[in-house]
Amino acid sequence: xxxxxxxxxxxxxxxxxxxxxxxxxxxxxxxxxxxxxxxxxxxxxxxxxxxxxxxxxxxxxxxxxxxxxxxxxxxxxxxxxxxxxxxxxxxxxxxxxxxxxxxxxxxxxxxxxxxxxxxxxxxxxxxxxxxxxxxxxxxxxxxxxxxxxxxxxxxxxxxxxxxxxxxxxxxxxxxxxxxxxxxxxxxxxxxxxxxxxxxxxxxxxxxxxxxxxxxxxxxxxxxxxxxxxxxxxxxxxxxxxxxxxxxxxxxxxxxxxxxxxxxxxxxxxxxxxxxxxxxxxxxx
Ligand SMILES: [Zn+2]
Numbered sequence: 001x002x003x004x005x006x007x008x009x010x011x012x013x014x015x016x017x018x019x020x021x022x023x024x025x026x027x028x029x030x031x032x033x034x035x036x037x038x039x040x041x042x043x044x045x046x047x048x049x050x051x052x053x054x055x056x057x058x059x060x061x062x063x064x065x066x067x068x069x070x071x072x073x074x075x076x077x078x079x080x081x082x083x084x085x086x087x088x089x090x091x092x093x094x095x096x097x098x099x100x101x102x103x104x105x106x107x108x109x110x111x112x113x114x115x116x117x118x119x120x121x122x123x124x125x126x127x128x129x130x131x132x133x134x135x136x137x138x139x140x141x142x143x144x145x146x147x148x149x150x151x152x153x154x155x156x157x158x159x160x161x162x163x164x165x166x167x168x169x170x171x172x173x174x175x176x177x178x179x180x181x182x183x184x185x186x187x188x189x190x191x192x193x194x195x196x197x198x199x200x201x202x203x204x205x206x207x208x209x210x211x212x213x214x215x216x217x218x219x220x221x222x223x224x225x226x227x228x229x230x231x232x233x234x235x236x237x238x239x240x241x242x243x244x245x246x247x248x249x250x251x252x253x254x255x256x257x258x259x260x261x262x263x264x265x266x267x268x269x270x271x272x273x274x275x276x277x278x279x280x281x282x283x284x
Contacts, residue, residue: 003144004112004113004124005146006126009021009126012157012181012182013181014160015150019204021125023251025233031125032237033235034240036126037086050235050236065114067117077103078103078106088131088181105140122219145194149189149197150198151186151199151200152201154270155269156201158175159261178276186276231248232248232249232250
């Protein structure tokens with residue numbers, strides 16, 4: 001059987017992954033579906049797609065949901081499997097060889113099969129970011145999995161978590177979370193030739209060049225469009241940040257932290273994440 005092509009975004013939250021995923025969705029061969037680690041939770045809780053409709057009423061997801069034909073018990077069981085196997089606390093045991101359960105594999109094969117039936121593009125983009133999920137999907141022989149590890153200056157991430165979003169975080173908690181997710185993100189990136197790193201700031205400066213790079217290295221093909229647009233249609237996505245309530249989004253560099261965070265704090269946050277700042281050539 002032909003393998004399913006999955007492109008996966010890794011990294012910490014608030015690193016610009018929703019913007020990156022939306023831009024990639026506007027290209028010829030990539031279809032963005034959002035944070036699929038939340039799919040069964042969305043079904044269970046009757047949450048809405050980014051278009052505002054419930055999953056079983058949304059133009060795209062209702063076809064997928066109908067195709068999957070799941071009972072209430074199956075939804076509940078699959079949701080539980082995801083919660084019990086993908087979380088950050090399971091990353092060490094997965095690295096040490098913990099295998100995905102049969103039900104977990106079934107839940108993901110079901111989902112990806114149905115998504116594939118309703119997209120015409122060659123690659124499905126999952127922007128879950130969870131490293132545990134990436135490692136579990138990597139174990140599945142039916143998937144051809146490639147990763148994009150996104151990193152952003154910790155001060156941009158802190159500022160973004162500080163805004164009124166659905167999951168606000170205090171700076172110190174953001175820093176701990178940032179160190180944890182980027183430790184594993186960087187490790188996975190070093191250990192896998194199928195994972196490339198993209199710096200959020202570089203991507204925003206030159207999205208066209210980075211889309212080319214993603215196509216060349218991960219999709220093993222050229223990106224044929226001459227240039228990218230400035231305005232992008234929001235795809236039907238699960239999860240994601242506040243951008244998703246907009247119908248379209250524009251590429252805009254978010255460097256607000258340079259004015260909203262005081263200079264002493266900027267220096268402190270930088271020093272607390274020093275290895276990542278130096279490794280990724282962020283300036284003080
Ligand atoms: Zn929708």
